[in-house]
Amino acid sequence: MGRRRKGRDISGWMVVDKPSGPTSTAVVNKVRWALDAKKAGHAGTLDPAATGVLAIALGEATKTVPYVTDALKAYEFTVRLGQATNTDDAEGEIIAESALRPDDAQIKEALSAFVGDIEQVPPQYSAVKIDGERAYKRARDGEEMEIAARPLYVESLLLIDRPNADHVVLELTCGKGGYVRSIARDLGQTLGCLGHVRALRRIWSGPFDASDALTLDQIDAMAQTPALDEHLRPLEEAFVSLPEVKATREGATRLRNGNPGMVLASDVDYGDECWASYDGRAIAIGRYKSGELHPSRVLNIKN
Template sequence: MGRKRKGRDISGWLVIDKPAGPTSTAVVNKVRWAMNAQKAGHAGTLDPDATGVLAIALGEATKTVPYITDALKAYRFTIRLGQATNTDDAEGKIIAQSDLRPDDAAIKEELSRFIGEIQQVPPQFSAVKIDGERAYKRARSGEEMELAARPLWVEELILVDRPDADHVTLEMTCGKGGYVRSIARDLGQALGCYGHVQSLRRVWSGPFDAADALSIEQIEAMARTEKLDQYLRPLEEGLTDLPELRCTPEGAARLRNGNPGMVFAADVDYGDECWASQDGRAVAVGVYKAGELHPNRVFNARGGDGM
């Protein structure tokens, strides 16, 4: 028999307003301890210096993490113009400088180049793997790498503030896998003045908004108490981008055993990825085929109750 996990069998989402400093993993570990949860994970890493929405999945909700990771996200960030750094953020060493300061009109004109399906080269200091090793580890040793460009969908990129000649604040809505540091670097190059990220905040991620998030201080104050449980959000919130199909008790039983189950479908096509529910609770995620859902992720019958 396998070893039983320590902690409570608790499922759902907890949305944290991550402060600057700790890693995303450290915040996950803090929440897991505070909730005394068996299992926890997050939907989208934030750099240590970044702040904002870090959605943490507990228990059965970890099975919905890919759908939040794939969802659109919004960032508000300030770029320091006139300087390039080796990390593309304020923590790095300055490697190039310029006295040129483009005006707002020039910046807005260049922003159009970064909207839609773009190709983006990750920063040298990133978690991209090169021959099985993280790029940032090689970069720390002084190695310069040619990282392959990756596709990124940018829904929106707008100028929202110009505090002074040296700084510009932008808001971006994009898909998964985007590096805001690369946007700052590439925009600075396009403008001919260089640039790096000075501050970064994730405003929302899929259905989760910073306005509804808990601070680390709140987590610590309510740790290991029932008060914190009240902020647990249902795992179903991680599935809001997928169509919901209702199923009968018989269909739910088949789905929970990993078999195709009958569902009541409307406005879905053969082959669509959907999730099935019974009495509002998630039963399974899978592919819809001819009146049945063929499951690829199945939820524990207690997975949505938070206990």
């Protein structure tokens, strides 16, 4: 019989302004320790060098992670023109250079090709699995791989600053699965000048914004005190695009036991995915059918 993980049964979201350096997993572990939480996870990895919004799910909120990872998110990033690297960012080795520098008008024109439903090839140094092994592990061994292109929805890609001839600052709003490093690489190739990511910051992710995030220093200062609990955000914030239905008293009891339960609904159709609340708290996620919610996930929030 496995040993039970110690910690509090605490549920909700902690939004962290991740600094450059630590991995996303290290940040999750820090938050779990600081809150003495039994269970934690994150909604979308940031590379160690990247900064910005890392949404940490605690307890039952881990069941709602897909609704944040599937939501739109935005990045501000700096592209270094004139150089390609083997990692498509500043952490790698320079593998090619170009003296060409496009002007702002040329850059803006090129950006339009990256908006909408596009196909994107992940970087060689990425967590994509190739024959069961992470691409970055094979790349570190000097292997060059054919990585299949993947679909990505890009809502917008804007030029927001041009500090000098070698650098451009862009803002990307996209769906799930986007690689900013691939955008920088492909833009450089399109412009004929090469390029890689120099700096990257996630400015919002679904319902969570960098302006509402805590730094690791702030988390350290409030660690394992009631003051940090006050920054825990409700689990329900994850349901940014999921409709709500309200369970009846009897329906709530049935839903908590994993059975279909009666709900009151106005803006949902038969078969729609939605979440059910009772007394203002989420109790289940499922499909609405003929006045009942058929649960796929039951949420047992104790705090």
